[in-house]
């Protein structure tokens with residue numbers, strides 16, 4: 184199960200960030216999931232619920248923002264949403280498309296219910 188290892192990797196980052204900022208409780212983890220990352224959001228949520236047990240994020244909700252595949256034509260410069268990585272330019276038909284977005288699988292933000300502590 185692809186999503187389980189991804190959820191575990193995300194949780195490792197969340198735990199690391201929480202430790203760095205001295206957070207004891209994470210209430211929300213937001214991730215950006217690109218169309219090309221081949222992640223099924225529902226499966227990722229399910230996996231996240233499994234791996235969060237016993238961590239600082241045990242009560243956390245996973246928020247998934249799906250990022251569409253977005254490209255720019257290297258011939259005419261037109262930008263647009265793509266159906267797949269081999270999609271052609273809608274303006275000129277070129278296949279030299281540079282993918283600008285849609286590959287990401289990153290943490291957008293981590294939210295805590297604690298006040299930010301002063302200094303440090």
Ligand SMILES: [Zn+2]
Nearest residue numbers: 256259272275
């Ligand atoms: Zn073009």
